[in-house]
Amino acid sequence: MSPIIIKTIQFFLSLSLLIVLHELGHFIPAKLFKTRVEKFYLFFDVKFSLFKKKIGETVYGIGWLPLGGYVKIAGMIDESMDTEAMKEEPKPWEFRSKPAWQRLIIMLGGVTVNFVLAVIIYIGMAWSYGEEFIPADSLKDGFWVTEKSIGDKLGVQTGDLIVAIDGEKVQKFGSLPIEIINGNTMTIQRDGQTFEKEIPVDFIATLLEDEDKIRFITLRRPFFVGEIPDDSANKDSGLMAEDKIIAIEGREVKYFDEVKPLLEEFKSQKVELTVLRNDKQKLSIPVHISDTATVGFRPGLIDTDAMKDLGLLDIQKVKYSFLESIPAGIDKGISTLSGYVKQMKKIFNPSTGAYKGVGGFAAIGGLFPDAWNWPAFWSATAFISIILAFMNILPIPALDGGHVMFLLYEIVTGRKPSDKFLEYAQMIGFFLLIALLLFANGNDVYKWLFK
Template identity: 45%
Template sequence: MELAIKIFQFILSISILVILHELGHFLPAKWFKTKVEKFYLFFDPWFSVVKKKIGETEYGIGWLPFGGYVKIAGMVDESMDTEQLKQPAQPWEFRAKPAWQRLIIMLGGVTVNFFLAWIIYGCLSFFNGETVFDSTKVDAPMNYTHVAKAMGFQDGDKILKVDGKVQNNLDKLSLDILLSDDITVLRNGKEVTFHTNDDGKALAFKDANPKAFLTPRYPAVIDSIYNPKTAAAGLKVGDQVISANGKKIAYYDEFQEVVRNNAGKDLNVEVSRAGAVLPLVLQVSKEGTLGLASYKQLTKYAETKHFTFGQSIGRGFTRSIESLTYQVKQFKLIFNSKVQGYKKVGGPLAIIKNMPVDKAKDGSVSIDWTLFWSFTAMFSVWLAFLNLIPIPGLDGGHVLFTLYEMIVGKPVPQKVLENAQMVGVIFLLGLMLLIFGADIFKIITNKF
């Protein structure tokens, strides 16, 4: 059921983004009286799942879920249909329109994608507000794992600035550190600035969650128990673990470390309950877990900010820019020879695996619509950026050639456009196969 919900969310999100993106091309094409031959969700090589012709346009759904397209008459596109281009240009063809009209048609898709992200983020801010985990409220030193220490952190450090900027949002702090060059901390009463070591970042990307190297510390007070064996051993919600196998426990992360190091063994713990100290013996699973949690204490660091309608408009724009900025910055990790962030890059299968779901205590799974729309907004602004990259086959390639024509005063030769489009399509198809193949390889090698 969980996989089915994730697949449904992925298809729904992609369908919304593709249809609106292509509508961004379709509407200005129609406004400028340009013939649109096809409007497709997904690609349709050899056959379509559904198709119907209305007026001069064939609307349909393809079987290959890698995007979608509108086929505009008189335009060199991914269909590589050049027969029509051998004939004299007709008034209703794309190539017969003024350069400024063609530019608007080509920019329509990315414009819609950006405005869609803006609208979604604005609505989320207005209807849900924004919950921020404020690091200034953390009264204990951060928990720095071996990964964080490899980057340059030391126990007791208080983070002051990341690349010269204050970041009090715990949700963004870890990512900012991964993307940073320099960190300023308060260490032994003195301000110290150090360069974040790429070796530490590389270690972070070997973990399932690259941002888990930095967490706030809080007492080991148990607030949820999922494992019946742990409950049967006498542990109760509200107990505070004060020692484990003779080691004093001050924070929950210390307790987690002892539990992981005793996978498959019995663990002797002492808990404080109603002023009394009780000894218990807990059985740790082979995976190094006890089936309990202590995350509700994090709520004391949380603050929800609400926005008026007017404020949400500005906030929606800011969140769109922030989302895009973070994604662009991540290229420095992807192409870093030490960090090798490209190993974490995934295709459709990886996206489906990481689609957000809402898991209830009874094990049932449903759609978390807030996370779904957040993902859709993030993906929308990302698609806008990717489509603007000046590669033939993408909107950015068409924009580049059109701008050249507007600056130089004459169009790029038709043969050059055809050859460039062919190279671009081959490159993009090869890239798609590589990414999709990497997903399959990870599944086969159990590294997904």
């Protein structure tokens, strides 16, 4: 099956699950407070529905426009803009007739469910899969900066170790790129010295110029011989796959990143490679370096388990009991939300250039893997649920957060905004959301066409 189709299926399955549960977050408290719910829809039913059925006082359906979903609560000014019904006298079963605290709970239900759902997913993942990561401080000789221009912009170089971001210790090497993006300062260890450096305010914009280089920091790996093509000048040199290169012309090398500068120095020459075969036999093999500074074979792949066996790093594997998975899942939910809030702060600061990275449906779909993978699916679903929770609680009219803002004003002041004011606010919020939707998906189209 095509990777695009697999991504699309995962996207719509995840989105449908999140929308239905979000709307249930409004539906259930509305029913508990005896408020009439007229519609419950997955996706929007502009002009027509793909499916609908009335059960009791509520019409349940599936719309054709997959931009979200909604519950239409009687006596509430929402995206339906049903102003005619608002001209009638309030009925006891309408939203507007309920006490402010009940209306507040109804409006907070959706974002609450989204956050709780993410935590439940993280708890389930911790219990089912556990956790495996490379402790950042276990890298014996620092990391490898694969994109020197980006490293220079940030102020890091191969062999460095970033031990803290904004004063917080970096625990996991895999989380380092996103922590750099979200951070303001970093603490670096270099050649036995420790110093602090500011992260350039426009560093995100630098990464977005070429998103293929966003993983500019990686592990330093030993240089093993891989496949030697038949047309290689060194096919009959005596080199064998899985030989480990430990010196070039007597100059010791430990990592792949140390090899390239030496090959540049000796290009178009014959040199002696010292290799270690089967971890015990040391051999000197003469090879020819091409005029493009290559040895004529593909580097051999070595996984992190093998690197651990060589003593180059550590791998921490954590298994959680069900009870242990609960605080682990809660911590993951809180840290994910905190990280996303930091990203949003960067986006709303024009000087960072982070707004260029805002994406729409294509960007969200890109969170899912090309092949079906349940851990990756649930991880992406939990993250999107966190995004929905945060975005919906923003104090923008037409979002849950806009309704919450006006309800809090009513609770504090004792004065309820007029229906006419709420209608205008809903319209303004709706146009703001359309503008944001166009901008985000326009970014996706621009990247697809020009990058």
